[in-house]
Amino acid sequence: MSELRQPEADFQTPVPAQGLVEAQLLGAEGEEAVSPSSSSSYSDLPQDEEGPSTWHDQEDVLQHALCQKVDELVAFLLFKHQTKESTTKAEMLTILKDYQDHFPMVFRRASEDMRLILGLDVKEVDPSNHSYVLVPTLGLTYDGMLSDRPSMPKTGLLVLLLGLILLEADSVAPEEVVWGALSKIDVCAGREHYIYGEPRELLTKVWVQEGYVEYRQVPHSDPARYEFLWGPRAYAETSKCQVLEHLHRVSEWDPRSFPSLSAEGVSDEEQGA
Template sequence: LPSAMAASPWSLSEDSSSSPDEEGPGTWGEPEVAQPLLQAALHRKAADLVVFLLLKYRTQQPTSQAEMLEVVGNDYQDAFPVIFGQASACMRLAFGVDVKEVDPSDHSYVLVTVLGLTCGGMPSGEQGMPKTGLLVVLLGIILLEGDSAPEEEVWEKLGVYPGKEHVIYGEPRELLTNVWVQEGYLEYRQVPGSDPARYEFLWGPRAYAETSKLQVLEYMMQVNPGQQPSSLALSEKAVSDEEEGA
């Protein structure tokens, strides 16, 4: 999910102990200096909030605006909507987790996997990062490739590679060709008639049961807004295909 990660605050989650935001965003001098410093500080606060939300997701606990404001700190209360927006976008696009408000009266939230998927994003017992975001992008790549995606295209477009450990997704070959195949989200098969053998990915039955082509393509447009025209055309075709099959 390179594009999502590039735009996320995660990449800016450095140690903020020596950052210029200790005095709060309203105390920096010249406006032309303050603006980039403020943006960097907001990104750091969003990254802190992402770490907190990931912990809540892993422990399957709800959270509240009051708890999140404690994470952000008193100096950033006014900027909370911006920070929360950045953190929510990162959770959705990089990790495949939605931050959903369940009670507007006390601003309480739950963390759930996107698009109604039930995999949870982590193999049983694993304490790593949720990986649902990568799965949804892979399902989208398969659609964009015409319902089956050659393995070599998948590695190139995902930006993760067999045998190369990824900071979020771990060793991807095991995840894609074993875990998600066993869970029913993917099919991994030899391309018919290929010699030497080449392999391809297709949607598995659980993907068809839990989500739809349109939902996945809409998610892809959020991850890669630049692809909107072609994705819109494909989503219209996906809708008509699903309606015909319904």
């Protein structure tokens, strides 16, 4: 297993771990504040030079520090993914430094951020030495990263698009609805995005060629209007139930609020669609 070869400052800057992509678009409530474990000690926390901090102030300091560690761990995991390397729990513990006792919570939060924002699952591949890799979420095999240079994964936006399609009547999303929703997270057709590049090409060409979505003209529309549907690769690799559950986890929407979609998703899974 490779050792850490460069300091944290050299990691490529990741997507900020709070309030991006799906959470912004779907109106998720702000994440719960990081809670210190019952066994944590505040004796090592920084103290006000003018006097001892109150317990509340110390708790705020700890919460802020742990949120920073979550972001740093996300950056480290993304760096490992970009360089196609696995990592170990021992390596991740070096990122936490003075907060190693909080590793379970920080690891859980970082894993959830990777999944919901970037569309990547943290998967343990060797329990004997706690070795991990990142893989696209929901059974997808596409992460959108370029092979010739480090880039950001795009699976999170793909899952979001698949979810938007499902929430429209007959699982057909008018193009104007899609762009209207994505504009809320500053993903706009014709405008270069720092993660996704030119999003129109990504949605209407790249993902169409990859087989994840269909992009077609609305029949008899004049002037021409277009719409998005799931493509065959999306049906082959994931399911409506999985995507709906993803939306539920991000936005706290209950899939049962969409009974027809949920029933259809269950039917698809039963039939192996």
